Amino acid sequence: MSNGFHDDLPDVRLSSAQAVRLVAGREINTRLRSKSYQIITAALMLMVLVFSVVMQMVTSGDDVQKVGFTAASAPLAQRLETLADVAGVEVDTVSVDGEQAGRDQVADGSLDALLLQRQGTQVPVVVEEELDETLQASITQAAGQVTLDQEITRLGGDPSVVARQVAETSVQVDAIDPPQDFDPQRLAVGSIAGILIYLALIATGASVAQGVVEEKSSRVVELLLATVHPWQLMAGKVVGIGVVGLLQVVLVGATGVLAGQLTGALSLSWATTIGSAVWLVVWFVLGFTLYSLVFAGLGALVSRQEDVGGVTTPATMLLVVGYVVGISVLPNSPDNTVVGIMSLLPVFSPTLMPMRLAMGAVPLWQTVTALALAVAAVPLLVALTGRIYRNGVVRTGARVRLRDALR
Amino acid sequence: MHASTSTRPHTDPPDARTGSTGGSAPRLEFDAITKRYAAQGGSGTVTALDGMSFHIDPGELFGFVDSNGAGKTTTMRIALGVLAADSGEVRWGGAPITFETRRRIGYMPEERGLYPRMKVGEQLVYLARLHGLSRPLAQERTRAWTERLGVAERLEDEVQKLSLGNQQRVQLASALVHDPEVLILDEPFSGLDPVAVEVMSEVLRERSGAGVPVLFSSHQLELVERICDRVGIVRAGRMVACGTVDDLRGTGPEQVVVDVPGAGAEWAAAVPGVRTLDVTGSRLLLELPEGTDDQQVLQAALAAGPVREFARRRPPLTELFRHVVTEEAGA
Numbered sequence: 001m002s003n004g005f006h007d008d009l010p011d012v013r014l015s016s017a018q019a020v021r022l023v024a025g026r027e028i029n030t031r032l033r034s035k036s037y038q039i040i041t042a043a044l045m046l047m048v049l050v051f052s053v054v055m056q057m058v059t060s061g062d063d064v065q066k067v068g069f070t071a072a073s074a075p076l077a078q079r080l081e082t083l084a085d086v087a088g089v090e091v092d093t094v095s096v097d098g099e100q101a102g103r104d105q106v107a108d109g110s111l112d113a114l115l116l117q118r119q120g121t122q123v124p125v126v127v128e129e130e131l132d133e134t135l136q137a138s139i140t141q142a143a144g145q146v147t148l149d150q151e152i153t154r155l156g157g158d159p160s161v162v163a164r165q166v167a168e169t170s171v172q173v174d175a176i177d178p179p180q181d182f183d184p185q186r187l188a189v190g191s192i193a194g195i196l197i198y199l200a201l202i203a204t205g206a207s208v209a210q211g212v213v214e215e216k217s218s219r220v221v222e223l224l225l226a227t228v229h230p231w232q233l234m235a236g237k238v239v240g241i242g243v244v245g246l247l248q249v250v251l252v253g254a255t256g257v258l259a260g261q262l263t264g265a266l267s268l269s270w271a272t273t274i275g276s277a278v279w280l281v282v283w284f285v286l287g288f289t290l291y292s293l294v295f296a297g298l299g300a301l302v303s304r305q306e307d308v309g310g311v312t313t314p315a316t317m318l319l320v321v322g323y324v325v326g327i328s329v330l331p332n333s334p335d336n337t338v339v340g341i342m343s344l345l346p347v348f349s350p351t352l353m354p355m356r357l358a359m360g361a362v363p364l365w366q367t368v369t370a371l372a373l374a375v376a377a378v379p380l381l382v383a384l385t386g387r388i389y390r391n392g393v394v395r396t397g398a399r400v401r402l403r404d405a406l407r
Numbered sequence: 408m409h410a411s412t413s414t415r416p417h418t419d420p421p422d423a424r425t426g427s428t429g430g431s432a433p434r435l436e437f438d439a440i441t442k443r444y445a446a447q448g449g450s451g452t453v454t455a456l457d458g459m460s461f462h463i464d465p466g467e468l469f470g471f472v473d474s475n476g477a478g479k480t481t482t483m484r485i486a487l488g489v490l491a492a493d494s495g496e497v498r499w500g501g502a503p504i505t506f507e508t509r510r511r512i513g514y515m516p517e518e519r520g521l522y523p524r525m526k527v528g529e530q531l532v533y534l535a536r537l538h539g540l541s542r543p544l545a546q547e548r549t550r551a552w553t554e555r556l557g558v559a560e561r562l563e564d565e566v567q568k569l570s571l572g573n574q575q576r577v578q579l580a581s582a583l584v585h586d587p588e589v590l591i592l593d594e595p596f597s598g599l600d601p602v603a604v605e606v607m608s609e610v611l612r613e614r615s616g617a618g619v620p621v622l623f624s625s626h627q628l629e630l631v632e633r634i635c636d637r638v639g640i641v642r643a644g645r646m647v648a649c650g651t652v653d654d655l656r657g658t659g660p661e662q663v664v665v666d667v668p669g670a671g672a673e674w675a676a677a678v679p680g681v682r683t684l685d686v687t688g689s690r691l692l693l694e695l696p697e698g699t700d701d702q703q704v705l706q707a708a709l710a711a712g713p714v715r716e717f718a719r720r721r722p723p724l725t726e727l728f729r730h731v732v733t734e735e736a737g738a
Contacts, residue, residue: 013507013539022533022536026533218520218521219516219520220520220522221520222516222520223514223581224537225488226487226488226489226509226512227534227538227539228537394490
């Protein structure tokens with residue numbers, strides 16, 4: 001044991017990097033082992049997985065209409081197959097051996113509809129319960145075409161020539177300000193990216209504020225500040241929680257990319273999907289850095305866990321506003337000008353930019369501007385929130401006024 | 408055992424003492440510390456410390472006594488750098504305490520503080536490492552101190568699962584785990600069960616015996632009186648009395664307790680200069696003026712009847728404390 005004198009003072013120097021690493025290490029250790037973190041991460045991964053599977057089922061679901069025809073209704077069936085394809089209904093025509101056989105197949109469900117011989121202007125269709133609306137429209141159109149063909153033939157024309165000419169006739173649009181063409185799948189990916197980054201920023205921000213208050217309310221901060229500087233404690237906490245949050249975002253993002261691609265839910269290229277995930281991670285890192293500093297500073301103003309929600313409301317609201325604006329406007333109007341401007345500001349860019357980038361067609365200058373502004377905001381926030389934290393963290397008891405903490 | 412040459416008043420020159428190993432052992436000095444706070448809810452300031460000065464020699468157990476809010480906690484927090492003084496200086500071995508030397512202090516804040524959901528062992532290792540110890544050494548010291556304090560079997564438990572008494576032991580372990588060369592403990596005895604009080608006093612004596620200056624505060628004056636080498640009494644941010652308990656006693660007139668069954672109280676009045684302070688049955692508490700021979704009082708008592716009890720009364724610290732504090736308040 002030490003005999004207690006200066007001459008043999010042991011080397012107890014702790015560099016700033018060591019101090020920050022120690023504090024961050026404790027955060028990472030305790031948080032990775034916490035049940036709630038493990039459960040939330042697993043739940044989010046499951047969520048994107050389930051979403052991919054559901055999407056896959058919806059887009060390529062079993063909606064092929066099986067339509068039976070008899071020898072008498074064969075020309076109609078042939079027309080129907082090509083027309084329905086244009087209308088977006090997939091039709092599989094099946095030849096049946098007489099009307100009764102066809103009726104039996106409709107009854108046992110192996111056919112969705114049975115076309116019978118036309119009687120005057122009426123086309124009888126046998127179904128079990130009801131006829132699919134789109135299919136009905138296609139059948140009507142097909143019946144009309146068949147009539148037209150017959151008339152053209154009767155007048156001495158060639159129905160196939162007329163049909164080709166009709167098919168080749170199209171409108172040529174000359175738009176003065178053509179809208180961006182957005183892939184609905186990318187819009188969906190963008191919305192998911194928005195939800196994920198919003199959840200991640202809200203959760204990690206709250207963790208930072210609660211962590212700061214935990215140290216204040218348990219008074220352990222007094223022991224800690226006798227050994228490390230306030231900024232080292234704050235930096236260690238932010239870095240530690242950031243690493244843990246980043247791991248979560250990477251795991252969930254990677255699950256989303258793999259699930260989307262491997263289940264076939266996404267017909268996007270790997271490059272596009274991975275690109276969206278990478279932007280998600282980049283903006284999480286930036287957004288977390290910006291917001292966690294604010295959450296840490298605000299947390300240092302109060303001493304009880306039940307006051308954390310109240311004191312961090314302004315920061316939470318900014319996240320909510322960015323998210324709500326993004327998720328309600330962007331999927332319908334991805335190139336909305338107001339949202340575009342908002343997405344450049346460091347306050348909203350962490351929630352809006354990953355959504356826009358995943359949806360595509362963000363001009364390069366906007367990407368660069370948003371990144372540059374966010375990066376530039378970091379040192380300013382470090383100075384400001386560091387001061388608030390340093391002044392607030394040792395004042396236990398009543399809530400510290402922001403004005404006092406800024407002195 | 409702990410040093411016994413600490414009867415000098417606190418105004419001695421700083422180099423007057425030689426440590427047991429020879430040479431200049433580091434003394435902990437508080438030099439004219441002043442601290443003002445902004446008054447709550449209004450303008451103006453409240454003076455928490457007003458030129459607080461005292462020192463603690465190596466190997467000395469120094470008891471810090473005050474009425475609530477007189478400034479002991481502020482003094483300790485300034486020594487630990489948790490608060491900054493407006494003026495004045497805390498020195499260790501003649502040099503101002505720096506951020507680095509502060510890691511050699513063991514601290515127990517008045518408001519106990521540990522992570523409630525962290526395991527005892529991990530918590531102590533973490534705190535030891537923040538004090539600059541390597542991981543293996545931190546683990547070794549954690550084992551040693553938890554065994555010494557009787558909480559070794561709780562290393563894997565979360566702090567919040569421990570009884571209050573055991574939490575206090577872990578708190579003490581957190582102040583000792585880095586083998587500090589100065590100990591500053593705010594109310595270390597509060598909330599302890601009698602067994603833990605014994606363990607705590609033993610550890611404090613042992614540490615001071617190893618040459619560590621130990622500063623602790625307590626409201627349990629009997630305890631302070633029993634284990635401290637020197638006592639400092641604080642009032643309104645100033646040190647108003649400082650010295651050994653005997654030094655402090657030396658300031659008042661001598662008192663004796665005499666029991667002469669069946670003799671009443673009149674005999675004492677006959678002895679010139681003696682004042683009767685208190686009568687409990689036949690038991691009298693007498694105050695002897697300066698220069699009065701107590702044997703003369705004994706003879707007077709024997710003349711009045713058979714003497715069952717005759718003893719010098721040593722006024723307890725409680726009384727001295729009350730005396731010093733009210734005297735100052737009146738001045």
